[in-house]
Amino acid sequence: MKIAVCIKRVPDTEMRFAIAPDATSIDQTGLKFDLSDFDGYAVEVALRLNEQNPPGEVVAVALGPDAAQETLRKALSMGVDRGIHLAAAQVPFDGLAIAHALAAELKDGGFDLILFGRMATDTGNGTVGPMTAELLGLPCVSAVSGLELAAGTGTGTAQRELEGATESLSFPLPAVLTIDEGIARPRLPSLKGIMAAKKKPVESRPAALGPIRLTIDKLELPPERAAGRIIGEGAGAVPELIRLLRDEAKVL
Amino acid sequence: MAFDGVDFYQLDTLLSEEERAVRDTVRAWVDEHLMPVIADCYIEGRFPKELIPGLAELGVLGANLPEKYGCAGLNNVAYGLIMQELERGDSGIRSFASVQGALVMYPIFAYGSEEQRSHWLPRLASGTEIGCFGLTEPDYGSNPAGMITTAKETADGWVLNGTKMWITNGSQATVAIVWAKTGALDDSKSIRGFIVPTGTKGYTAKDQKGKLSLRSSDTSEIHLEDVHLPKDALLPKSGGIKSPLGCLTQARYGISWGSLGAAMACYDEAVRYARDRVMFGKPIAATQIQQVRLAEMLTEITKAQCLVLTLGRLKDKGTMTPQQVSLAKRNNVNMACECAREARRLLGANGILVEYHSMRHMANLESVYTYEGTHDMHSLILGQEITGIAAY
Numbered sequence: 153m154k155i156a157v158c159i160k161r162v163p164d165t166e167m168r169f170a171i172a173p174d175a176t177s178i179d180q181t182g183l184k185f186d187l188s189d190f191d192g193y194a195v196e197v198a199l200r201l202n203e204q205n206p207p208g209e210v211v212a213v214a215l216g217p218d219a220a221q222e223t224l225r226k227a228l229s230m231g232v233d234r235g236i237h238l239a240a241a242q243v244p245f246d247g248l249a250i251a252h253a254l255a256a257e258l259k260d261g262g263f264d265l266i267l268f269g270r271m272a273t274d275t276g277n278g279t280v281g282p283m284t285a286e287l288l289g290l291p292c293v294s295a296v297s298g299l300e301l302a303a304g305t306g307t308g309t310a311q312r313e314l315e316g317a318t319e320s321l322s323f324p325l326p327a328v329l330t331i332d333e334g335i336a337r338p339r340l341p342s343l344k345g346i347m348a349a350k351k352k353p354v355e356s357r358p359a360a361l362g363p364i365r366l367t368i369d370k371l372e373l374p375p376e377r378a379a380g381r382i383i384g385e386g387a388g389a390v391p392e393l394i395r396l397l398r399d400e401a402k403v404l
Numbered sequence: 405m406a407f408d409g410v411d412f413y414q415l416d417t418l419l420s421e422e423e424r425a426v427r428d429t430v431r432a433w434v435d436e437h438l439m440p441v442i443a444d445c446y447i448e449g450r451f452p453k454e455l456i457p458g459l460a461e462l463g464v465l466g467a468n469l470p471e472k473y474g475c476a477g478l479n480n481v482a483y484g485l486i487m488q489e490l491e492r493g494d495s496g497i498r499s500f501a502s503v504q505g506a507l508v509m510y511p512i513f514a515y516g517s518e519e520q521r522s523h524w525l526p527r528l529a530s531g532t533e534i535g536c537f538g539l540t541e542p543d544y545g546s547n548p549a550g551m552i553t554t555a556k557e558t559a560d561g562w563v564l565n566g567t568k569m570w571i572t573n574g575s576q577a578t579v580a581i582v583w584a585k586t587g588a589l590d591d592s593k594s595i596r597g598f599i600v601p602t603g604t605k606g607y608t609a610k611d612q613k614g615k616l617s618l619r620s621s622d623t624s625e626i627h628l629e630d631v632h633l634p635k636d637a638l639l640p641k642s643g644g645i646k647s648p649l650g651c652l653t654q655a656r657y658g659i660s661w662g663s664l665g666a667a668m669a670c671y672d673e674a675v676r677y678a679r680d681r682v683m684f685g686k687p688i689a690a691t692q693i694q695q696v697r698l699a700e701m702l703t704e705i706t707k708a709q710c711l712v713l714t715l716g717r718l719k720d721k722g723t724m725t726p727q728q729v730s731l732a733k734r735n736n737v738n739m740a741c742e743c744a745r746e747a748r749r750l751l752g753a754n755g756i757l758v759e760y761h762s763m764r765h766m767a768n769l770e771s772v773y774t775y776e777g778t779h780d781m782h783s784l785i786l787g788q789e790i791t792g793i794a795a796y
Contacts, residue, residue, distance in 0.1 A: 166408070222421055226425065229429075340429045340433055340462065342429070342463045343426055343463030343464065343467055344463045344476050346425045346426055346429065347422065347477055347478065349425075
């Protein structure tokens with residue numbers, strides 16, 4: 153099967169973030185970047201599908217500055233066959249602009265499946281996958297937590313986790329899926345994989361972004377929490393605590 | 405929050421993308437697989453054997469040897485970073501990887517025939533064979549050239565007799581690289597290396613009990629009693645004490661990086677603890693005495709990082725000398741011992757618990773200080789290099 157996985161380079165979510173002086177972006181100094189978590193699951197799903205039913209090809213696509221090639225090489229080191237870098241000075245916030253560029257790249261690629269992470273861990277929008285599907289006229293299942301493809305029939309079924317229930321859907325191939333966590337733990341790149349990634353092809357061309365109609369006006373940190381108050385110790389403090397929760401905080 | 409290294413001088417910017425990727429993948433492996441089990445292994449005195457297949461699959465074993473033998477073919481800086489990350493977890497697991505790679509695979513690569521290389525290296529890289537290295541003897545530690553293990557040539561091969569001690573991986577090994585004298589006992593030029601499958605009749609290994617250090621490592625005593633070997637057990641290009649010392653240079657190089665990893669782990673733990681631990685109404689990080697401790701640790705770690713990175717670049721260029729390795733091993737292990745002890749002290753009473761890492765590292769590093777050329781021997785190697793006079 154020919155599978156495309158669209159991946160994004162995002163700041164490591166365990167880092168401490170600061171807002172940049174322009175107040176519309178985060179300060180990138182000292183940040184570490186990595187493959188977005190959900191995209192890691194998508195890469196793993198693609199690799200497993202082709203390992204279970206060879207032969208096949210997995211192509212990773214990343215849009216962004218040159219540094220996005222490092223993220224592509226991470227995917228290559230996990231076992232992806234080749235990479236496509238859609239060059240853009242920065243990744244716009246407007247998912248539709250990105251989806252236009254991806255759809256233009258993917259439409260004639262002959263892919264059976266196009267995978268995305270459920271959302272990018274930096275912007276958290278979750279829009280690019282479904283919008284790309286729409287532009288390509290393909291069926292789309294979002295937040296997939298389980299997946300089976302029926303060999304030779306050109307169809308698949310996907311599961312989605314709902315609150316207290318699981319939903320199963322059937323879809324024809326080709327299709328677009330956005331992958332949720334927990335479906336398959338992403339493998340660590342092996343040392344040989346890291347060496348092999350250097351020799352795998354990565355094509356780079358300008359991203360054909362659609363019009364950018366959404367921009368960030370302002371980023372703000374939440375107000376700092378006021379310091380707590382100690383009202384006493386032991387059982388004797390309970391009546392006063394209850395009174396304050398009822399009369400002052402009004403949560404009881 | 406996961407361990408995120410220590411990089412005060414932005415040395416990351418001096419690493420290549422692959423070098424960083426290698427470091428990050430081993431770091432993630434250690435977090436996922438070693439950290440959850442290491443405390444129990446240490447208390448039980450058990451090497452986590454179950455981790456060997458994963459380590460092998462990752463490509464850690466003999467990672468700087470060529471790809472045609474099933475190895476990863478990494479440069480020496482990437483190899484050093486692997487050792488750093490493994491020892492960030494525990495010196496025992498780094499010791500395992502050092503022995504397998506630098507003391508078993510390396511001599512087969514450097515002194516073995518093409519047949520020996522292509523038979524053994526892929527098996528050792530994939531962890532299907534586990535190796536150990538028999539050089540040290542009960543009465544010959546710092547003076548290995550004095551060894552009394554012998555190899556007598558017979559019509560169809562060799563017969564080995566002797567005892568080796570402090571052998572990492574000794575009990576679990578399926579193959580041993582044993583060093584023995586093929587000539588008179590006063591002829592250190594007659595020292596040769598042999599590949600000894602541990603199932604050979606006359607080969608026995610016994611765990612060394614009672615260790616208070618490197619408790620998650622297998623350390624054994626090996627007895628060789630009329631061990632008959634075929635002719636091709638000999639490593640043909642080995643000859644003289646230089647050969648095993650050549651292996652030790654490789655291993656000591658890895659130890660210079662590894663001990664740094666242990667120091668970084670202790671520093672990381674100390675910083676986190678100092679921020680969180682409140683005493684006299686404020687975090688202990690707000691006290692001058694702990695800030696001095698942390699400043700000292702960060703300074704020494706940063707110096708040690710500059711040292712091994714330079715050493716690694718020299719090794720990749722092919723100009724590294726054994727004396728330069730001695731300087732790095734001596735400095736970095738001693739530095740790591742100091743960091744571990746200071747971190748343990750900063751942690752107060754909690755510092756003696758196995759749920760924290762500093763005291764485990766502190767105890768481990770006492771072995772590392774002593775093995776692979778004691779701290780004092782490396783002083784004398786440097787002394788000889790400076791003055792031209794051997795004082796040992």
